[in-house]
Amino acid sequence: MPAVPAQPARLKLRWLAAGLAAVVVATLAGLAVGAVPLPPGSVAAELLNLLPGVRLDSGLTPQEIAILTELRLPRVVLGLLVGAMLALAGGCYQGVFRNPLADPYLLGVAAGAGLGAVVAIALRGTAGGDETVGLPATVPVAAFAGALGAVALSYAVGTAGRRDRGPATLVLAGVAVTAFFTSISTYVLQRNVDTIREVYSWILGRLATAGWHDVLLLLPYAVVTAAVVLLHGRELDVLSVGDEEAAGLGLHPQRSRYILLAAASLGTAAAVAVSGLIAFVGLIVPHVVRMLAGTSYRSVLPLSMLFGGAFLALADVAARTAAAPSEIPIGVITAFFGAPFFVLVLRTARRGAG
Amino acid sequence: MTAVEVTGLRVDLGGARILDDVDLIVEGGEWVTVIGPNGAGKSTLLRAIGGRLRFAGSIALFGTPAARLRRRERARLVATVAQTPVVPPGMSVLDYVLLGRTPYIPPLGRESVADLEVVHDVLAGLDLTRFAGRELETLSGGERQRAFLARALAQGATLLLLDEPTSALDIGHQQEVLELVDALRRDRGLTVLATMHDLSIAGEYADRLVLLADGRVAAAGSPREVLTQELLARHYRARVRVVDGDHGPLVVPVRPGPVASGLRSEATREGGT
Numbered sequence: 001m002p003a004v005p006a007q008p009a010r011l012k013l014r015w016l017a018a019g020l021a022a023v024v025v026a027t028l029a030g031l032a033v034g035a036v037p038l039p040p041g042s043v044a045a046e047l048l049n050l051l052p053g054v055r056l057d058s059g060l061t062p063q064e065i066a067i068l069t070e071l072r073l074p075r076v077v078l079g080l081l082v083g084a085m086l087a088l089a090g091g092c093y094q095g096v097f098r099n100p101l102a103d104p105y106l107l108g109v110a111a112g113a114g115l116g117a118v119v120a121i122a123l124r125g126t127a128g129g130d131e132t133v134g135l136p137a138t139v140p141v142a143a144f145a146g147a148l149g150a151v152a153l154s155y156a157v158g159t160a161g162r163r164d165r166g167p168a169t170l171v172l173a174g175v176a177v178t179a180f181f182t183s184i185s186t187y188v189l190q191r192n193v194d195t196i197r198e199v200y201s202w203i204l205g206r207l208a209t210a211g212w213h214d215v216l217l218l219l220p221y222a223v224v225t226a227a228v229v230l231l232h233g234r235e236l237d238v239l240s241v242g243d244e245e246a247a248g249l250g251l252h253p254q255r256s257r258y259i260l261l262a263a264a265s266l267g268t269a270a271a272v273a274v275s276g277l278i279a280f281v282g283l284i285v286p287h288v289v290r291m292l293a294g295t296s297y298r299s300v301l302p303l304s305m306l307f308g309g310a311f312l313a314l315a316d317v318a319a320r321t322a323a324a325p326s327e328i329p330i331g332v333i334t335a336f337f338g339a340p341f342f343v344l345v346l347r348t349a350r351r352g353a354g
Numbered sequence: 355m356t357a358v359e360v361t362g363l364r365v366d367l368g369g370a371r372i373l374d375d376v377d378l379i380v381e382g383g384e385w386v387t388v389i390g391p392n393g394a395g396k397s398t399l400l401r402a403i404g405g406r407l408r409f410a411g412s413i414a415l416f417g418t419p420a421a422r423l424r425r426r427e428r429a430r431l432v433a434t435v436a437q438t439p440v441v442p443p444g445m446s447v448l449d450y451v452l453l454g455r456t457p458y459i460p461p462l463g464r465e466s467v468a469d470l471e472v473v474h475d476v477l478a479g480l481d482l483t484r485f486a487g488r489e490l491e492t493l494s495g496g497e498r499q500r501a502f503l504a505r506a507l508a509q510g511a512t513l514l515l516l517d518e519p520t521s522a523l524d525i526g527h528q529q530e531v532l533e534l535v536d537a538l539r540r541d542r543g544l545t546v547l548a549t550m551h552d553l554s555i556a557g558e559y560a561d562r563l564v565l566l567a568d569g570r571v572a573a574a575g576s577p578r579e580v581l582t583q584e585l586l587a588r589h590y591r592a593r594v595r596v597v598d599g600d601h602g603p604l605v606v607p608v609r610p611g612p613v614a615s616g617l618r619s620e621a622t623r624e625g626g627t
Contacts, residue, residue: 006446006447006448006486006487007448008446008448008449008452008465008470009445009446009449231462232462234459234462234463234464235461235462237442237445237449237453238453238456240440240442240445241439241440241442241450241453242439242440244401244406244436245434245436245439245440247405247406247425248404248405248406248429248432248433248434249429249453249454249456249457249509250425250426250428250429250430250456250457251425251456252425290444294444295442295443295444295445296445296449
């Protein structure tokens, strides 16, 4: 057999196709499944109708079309975006810190967003305490501000003083900032026990109140984050040989790291602001992608976005159907299904490699 | 042309002075090896020349002060093989060697066909083509060392800094790697600045040796001038015998104190056969 010359690790077409297919399946499932089941074929036709110049007869009633475009579609799109952001940021953090346990909440995003949300919910108090109203509209803004504030503080603390500090200092600063913000959250919460239920539901993550408004809030940050991080895929590969070696190859490791962390944190903060703290996606999806499609960040990052988005959109389907008519927090679903799936992939990949 | 000119180099790390007033000149095409006891500052000297840490004094590379070189420019002039390079998990040999093309790839860009050709040439030259698709982690020590060298060569730099290039290898692989470096040096007109612990091997391959002790240059010159019983006794506190070899002096460690009688008779018998 003639030897096939080895090819450099690039994004493989078949994995890209698989990722896109996963997104399509998740989208159709997210739109078709619900209290009012809609036939997937009609859903697909109605989706195509959103394109300019396309007019297909989907056979859906105007009410069903409204359910589709005003209720389910924004929710599915939000799920795709949040999942993509968390998985992308997780992969990025893991590369920057060269640590497989790094997740996008490492530098205090979660604690900062949590504090912002807790304060926003507590300030509103029980004045408008109608269950159906949901969370105050100020929660996303407050969570976003808290998340960015916490990351900025981690940066400031982690890079203060001597120059040439390694990434470990930054992680420790993140731990300290997380503890600090969590303690304030706990104090505020303890002074406003009547809000615990709302805060708790926010912490477990939700796509329930998603409307196009939330999608528009997240979209610009998602675009910026995705562009910056995806462009740095090769640099993350270079960083995997260590800072000193990367510097010897002409890179500025510190500078790359700050740009990447800032971009990833921005996307995470925006995602957390609209969806709460959804665990597991940022940690697990990049690992699964790595085991399946190779370790180069040039394929890990884009595939994490696709599979992360699909995973979260599917998790949302489970969240709103498993215990219908009530909803299970999506963070519970991601961990409940994500953990066994991860173990399965881990075992299969090990066997394949050995 | 002078490849490296170091004048009055001083390096402080963590409050301690590691290098103090070090002068060093390496001419283009030369092989200079830095020797010295543990903690003498050998690796630090290489790291300073490779631009990997802050220093006082001056370092010029091919006539240009290192401070004036941009990082990418320097990466095209100097390539380093570290003592224990990080082995990125899951990375193929081809991808690892391709990292060496980084100084030629525009920021946020991707490697060109020409970059890939350079890498395939280097892999062929180092007899690594059949390993190109293998994960770096799965290679043996000798093969891995060749892959590290390949990445440095892919950088296209004419100055090669080798920090203990053979410390992880058995004696056969040590010779194999060093012969390879020497052949590359001749073929490609490279300049080699290395650090080594094995004094005999250091003397056999280098044109000149520099003996560092306590962060200062204690001696410099041809292997015959530096590898003397007296100098080695003073700076290594070692008891050695220096004997003549075909390619330079050979340094044989000898145990201090009187020879035990049983050992002596064995040595005599072996010597007699």
